[in-house]
Amino acid sequence: MSQFINNRENAVTEAIDGVLDVSGGTLARLDGYPHIRVVVRSDWDKKKVAVISGGGSGHEPAHAGFVGKGMLTAAICGDVFASPSVDAILAGILAVTGPAGCLLVVKNYTGDRLNFGLAAERARAYGLNVSMVIVDDDIALPGLAQSRGVAGTLFVHKIAGALAERGGDLEAVVAGARRAIASISTIGMSLDTCTVPGSPKENRIPDGSAELGLGIHGEAGVEQIEYSTVKAAVAAMTERLAAVMGDRPHVALVNNLGGTSVLEMSIIVHELIKSQIGDRIAHVVGPAPMMTSLDMQGFSISVYPAEKDELELLTEPVALTAWPGVVTLKPRKVLALPDGITPITPLPSRHEPTRQFMLACCNLLIGAEKDLNALDAKSGDGDTGSTLSGAAHALIAALDRLPLSDHTQLLRAIGQELSQTMGGSSGVLLAIFFAAAGDGASSGLTMRDALKAGLARMQEIGGANVGDRTMVDALSPALDALSEGIAAAAAKARAGANLTATLLQAKAGRAAYINAKQLEGHIDPGAEAVARLFEHLASREDGSQTR
Amino acid sequence: MSQFINNRENAVTEAIDGVLDVSGGTLARLDGYPHIRVVVRSDWDKKKVAVISGGGSGHEPAHAGFVGKGMLTAAICGDVFASPSVDAILAGILAVTGPAGCLLVVKNYTGDRLNFGLAAERARAYGLNVSMVIVDDDIALPGLAQSRGVAGTLFVHKIAGALAERGGDLEAVVAGARRAIASISTIGMSLDTCTVPGSPKENRIPDGSAELGLGIHGEAGVEQIEYSTVKAAVAAMTERLAAVMGDRPHVALVNNLGGTSVLEMSIIVHELIKSQIGDRIAHVVGPAPMMTSLDMQGFSISVYPAEKDELELLTEPVALTAWPGVVTLKPRKVLALPDGITPITPLPSRHEPTRQFMLACCNLLIGAEKDLNALDAKSGDGDTGSTLSGAAHALIAALDRLPLSDHTQLLRAIGQELSQTMGGSSGVLLAIFFAAAGDGASSGLTMRDALKAGLARMQEIGGANVGDRTMVDALSPALDALSEGIAAAAAKARAGANLTATLLQAKAGRAAYINAKQLEGHIDPGAEAVARLFEHLASREDGSQTR
DSSP, X not given: OOOSOSOTTTHHHHHHHHHHHTTTTSEEEESBTTTBOEEEXXXXXXXXXXXXXXXXXXXXXXXXXXXXXXXXXXXXXXXXXXXXXXXXXXXXXXXXXXXXXXXXXXXXXXXXXXXXXXXXXXXXXXXXXXXXXXXXXXXXXXXXXXXXXXXXXXXXXXXXXXXXHTTOOHHHHHHHHHHHHHHOEEEXXXXXXXXXXXXXXXXXXXTTEEEESOOSSSOOOSEEEXXXXXXXXXXXXXXXXXXXXXXXXXXXXXXXXXXXXXXXXHHHHHHHHHSTTGGGEEEEEEEEOSSOOTTBSEEEEEEEOOOHHHHHHHHXXXXXXXXXXXXXXXXXXXXXXXXXXXXXXXXXXXXXXXXXXXXXXXXXXXXXXXXXXXXHHHHSSSOHHHHHHXXXXXXXXXXXXXXXXXXXXXXXXXXXXXXXXXXXXXXXHHHHHHHXXXXXXHTTOXXXXXXXXXXXXXXXXXXXXXXXXXXXXXXXXHHHHGGGOHHHHHHHHHHHHHHHTTOOOOOSSGGGGSOHHHHTTOOOHHHHHHHHHHHHHHXXXXXXXXX | OOOSOSOTTTHHHHHHHHHHHTTTTSEEEESBTTTBOEEEETTOOSSSOEEEEEEEESSTTTTGGGBSTTSBSEEEEEEETSOOXXXXXXXXXXXXXXXXXXXXXXXXXHHHHHHHHHHHHHHHTTTOOEEEEEEOOBOSSTTOSSOOOOTTHHHHHHHHHHHHHTTOOHHHHHHHHHHHHHHOEEEEEESSOOOOTTSOOOOOSXXXXXXXXXXXXXXXXXXXXXXXXXXXXXXXXXHHHHHHOOSSOEEEEEEEOBSOOHHHHXXXXXXXXXXXXXXXXXXXXXXXXXXXXXXXXXXXEEEEOOOHHHHHHHHSOOOOTTOXXXXXXXXXXXXXXXXXXXXXXXXXXXXXXXXXXXXXXXXXXXXXXXXXXXXXXXXXXXXXXXXXXXXXXXXXXXXXXXXXXXXXXXXXXHHHHHHHHOOHHHHHHHHHHHHHHHHHHHTTOOHHHHHHHHHHHHHHHHOOOTTSSSTHHHHHHHHHHGGGOHHHHHHHHHHHHHHHTTOOOOOSSGGGGSOHHHHTTOOOHHHHHHHHHHHHHHHHHHHHHHO
16 A cells, blocks of 8 residues: 655654645744654744643644644654654753743653653753643543543643633643543544554454544554444444533534545534534534544544633634634525526417428438438447437427527527437537527627527537537538528538548547547538538528529 | 445535534525535625536535635535536526626536536526636646646636635636636646445556546546655656746645545645745645545645736635635744753762662662562563663662762652663653652652652553552552651551552553453562562661661
8 A cells, every 4th residue: 555655764754844844934843853853833932831742643733733823832743653752752842831831731642641741850850840631532431541532632732722822821721721631522433444654554444344432543443333324323423422421512523534535524524413412512623634543534523511711712713724613503504496497488489481490400410310320430429310310309399389480589499408308418518509699699699690609609618629520610610601601601511521531639529539540531420410401401592592 | 445424325415514514604505405506605695706616526625615705606516526417507606696797617527518508508598697717727638628627726716716705897707717727737646546435446556556647536547657655756746747837936736635644745745845846836725635536545736826916816815624725935944952852960979878778779679570570470571570670780880970969869860860771661650750759859848758749740640540550559558658667668568569469450551451360369560569679678777777
C-alpha cells in the first residue's frame, strides 16, 4: 500500500513543515529536528497562560493544526503513534511558558503521561508554574479506571485556550479544563484499520464487520460487531453514549478518523441527529477530521454537556481552519418547489402548410433510419437513425397538440417534445437548438437568424465547432447560405456533410473516442441527416415552384 | 468493502440532509426528494446575481458545502457521479433567480453541459436572465480541445460568488468567471481508486504505481506511472503545470480527493512549495478536501495566476467551513531551542553518611535482583530486579558527581540520573518521584513531607492508587508511618507489600493485563523492593542504635 510520503523517518517533520508552510507565518517551530518537533505560535508573548498539548503524530490536524490564538500555544509532536521525548516536551514548555505558567493537556496514554509528567518536573525545577490535566474521555470500556484520551481532547483545547486567551490565570484555566474533562464522553467506530507509514497494513476487520470502541493508534476496538448500515452503527454508539449522558443539552463533536469520505461523514451526522440521543444534541462541532488515526475509515462521536459559560468559550471564534466551529442545530428547512418546472403546454393551433412541412421532414427521417444507423455503426453504436426516427414518430404523434400556427411557440414546443421523447445527448442538444431558436424568434429575429441563434447555443453547450465531425458541419454552412435560398443551403449542407468523411480527428461527440482509420470515408450520420433534410426541402420547394 | 451508508439509493439525500443539519439554518433544500436535490441559501432575496453550480454527487464538500454568502447561491446535486436532471436544475434556477439573473458554473462533462444547458433554455423561456460558464481546468491531456472541469472550479465559485455578493451585475459576474476559467490549470494524481456506494471497488492501480491526470469520477488517469515517493509524484505533476504557467505569482489550491490522510496532505503541500513551481506560488488554498472523488487516496493541484483584483475576491472572507481560505506564503520560522533542555549539572559535594546510606540502598537492590526478577516473572516480563539493579549500579557509579551534602539538590539529581539511566515507565516514574520530592524539599518541606509530595506526583502521573498492586502499596503506608520512626515505616511497608499478593485485580502498570489467577499469592515486585529497602534501613538504624 503506497502512501504520499517520502520515507517513514521524515514523514512527521515534513508534515510539520507543510503545516508551517501554509500557516501564513502564524506558526513557528523550534530548531530541534529531528527529535525535537515543537510547533509554537509565532506571535506569543508569554504574558498569558500557555496551553500546550501533543503526543504521538498520526492524529493530524491534531496537534499542530490547533496551535493558534484561542487554542493551543504549542504542540509537541512525537513520532507516529509514539510519545514525544521528555526533552522535546521540556523544550516546548520552556519556549512558551512565562510568569503566567502553562497547562499541559495530555491524553491518557502511559507514554504521554510519563513523559509530559517528567518534563513538567524538570520545568518546575526552573521555577516555572506547570500544571497538567489528563483527558480520559473514551467510554469504550466503562469499567476501566483509566480511560483513554481521544477526540474529546479537542473540547479541552478549546476551553483551556479560550480561558487563557481571555487572560484567565493558571488556576482558572486548569479548573476549566478539569471541569470539561469530567463531563466529556467519546466513542469511536471503524470499518478498517489504518496504514502506519512504513508498515504493512493489518487486515484485522473482516468485511461486514466493524470495530467499536477504538483508541486513536490503530489498536483494536473493544468489540468487533456485525456491520450492516450506518444507522445501526450509530445506534450501537449512541446506546453507549446515552448510558453516560445526562438530560442537559450536549455539544457533539463528530470526528473523522481520517479515511472516511465527506459524503459518509454527512450521513453519519444526519444519523446522529436522528438517533436516540439526537434530542439531547443542541450543538455540533464538525463533521471534520480533528483527531485522526492516519487514514482510518472510521469516526468518533464525543458529547459534552457544556454549561452556558462553557458554550461561550467553545463558540469564541478562532482563526484555525482545523477547528470547524460550533453550529447550533436548527430545524431543517424545506422550501416548496418553485412553479414552472412542469412545462407550460402551448395552446394547440392548426396550420396545414406547417403540418405538411413537418410531416415531410419527419417522414424523411423515418425513411433514412437504416442508412443513418449504418453510418453510425462506423463511428458509434449504430443508433442515430433509430433515435431520429423515433423522435420523428413522436413528433408526428404530437402534431395535433402543437401550436402550428405560431412559429415562435412552435420552435419551443418542438424543443420540449424532443427533450421528453428523445434519449441521449442528441435529444438534449436538439431540444436546446429549438428552444434557443424559439427564444430568438420571440425576441424578434427572423426565422433564419433565430435558427442561427439556436445553432450558436447548441454549439456553445455541446462544444462542437465546424470541422469537429458532427451535424454542425452540415447545419452551419446551410444556415449561412439560407439567405441565398433553400437550394443553396441544401448544396452547402451536402458539401459540409461530405466533408465529414475526410475529417479523421473527431473532437466532439462519441466519435472523438474512435480511431481515425475507422472513420475514413464515412460521413457523420448527424451531418448526413441534416443534408438529406435540406435536400428534401429544396426538392419540395423546387417542385412547388415548377408546379 | 463496507461504507458508512444505509443504502445506495438514499446516500445522496441523507448526506444532503446531514449538510443541512449542521448548517445552523443557513441552508435550505427544495421539497423535491428523491429526484430534485437542490440546496439553497435560506437567506437569499434574489436581489443579487445568483451563482449556481452542481453536478454529480460524490465530490463532497462540493457542491452543497460551498453554498453560502459569498460563494454559491444554490447547488444542484445529481446522483453519485451522475448529472442532475434538467428538472432539478430548472427548479434550482427558478428558486433563486430574480431580476439580476443567474450564472450557472458547470464543469466540462457532457451530461452536465447538456442538462444545465437545456435547463437554462427552459428558464430563459420564463424571461429569466441565465448565463452559463464551462470550467475546463484539467490539463491531463494538453492537446484535448475539451478539458474536464475539476477542482479549479472552486476558484470560479469563489470569484463569481464574491463578485455577486459585491452587487456586480450578471455581465460582470460572467466576465469575472470567464477570466478566471481562462487561466486556471489543474492536475490530479491518485494511488488508489475510489469506492462507489453499492459497487465493488475496482482494483485498477497496482501497488507501486500511481495514476496521473485524473478526472473526479473514478475514471482512469491518462497515464499510470511508477510511484516511489511523494517528492517524485509532485515533481511529475508540477512539470506538467510548469509547462502551462506564466511567470506571475500563482494561487495554488491543494485538494484532497477524499481518502488521503491529513499527514500526507501536509507533506504534499510541503513538496509543492519546494518544487520547481514553488517560487511561483505566492498563496495557497488548502490542503483540504474540496472537490473529492468519494474516498480516493489522491489529490489535485490547481494553479491560478490571480491578478490583484482577483486575489481580493478570493480572499474576501466567507463563513463556510468547506472553504479553507487563502493563505499568503511566508518564509518558515525556526526558533532557537530554549536554554535549559540540557540539565544543569549540580556541583558535586561530599557527605560520607549520605554516601554510605546510598551505597547500602543500592547494594540491597543489587542483591535483590534475582528475587525481584522471579516475582516479576509472575506478572510481567521478569526484569524488575534487573532494572532496579542496573539503576543501582549506575547510581553508585555517579556518587562522586552527586551533591551529597545538599539533600534538596540530591533528590533532584537522583531523579535526573534515573531518568537518564533507567529504561521504561518505572525509570520515568522514579525520576518524577525524586524530582518532585526535590521540589518539595526546596520549597521548605520536611524530608518526610517532600517524599510524600513526590509520591503524590508520581501517583498523579502514573495513575496508581493504593490497592492497585504497585510499589505505591508499600511506599504510601511507609511514608505515612515515617513520623513514628523507621521501624514503624518498615513494618507498614512490609504489610503493604504482602497485601499485594492478595490483590487480584491490578489496575495500573503492566499487571493490569494479567489474569487474576496468575497473580494470586505473589507480591508485586516493586512493592517488595520498597519493603526490603525500608526493612534494611530499619535494621541499619536498629544496628546503629544498639551499637
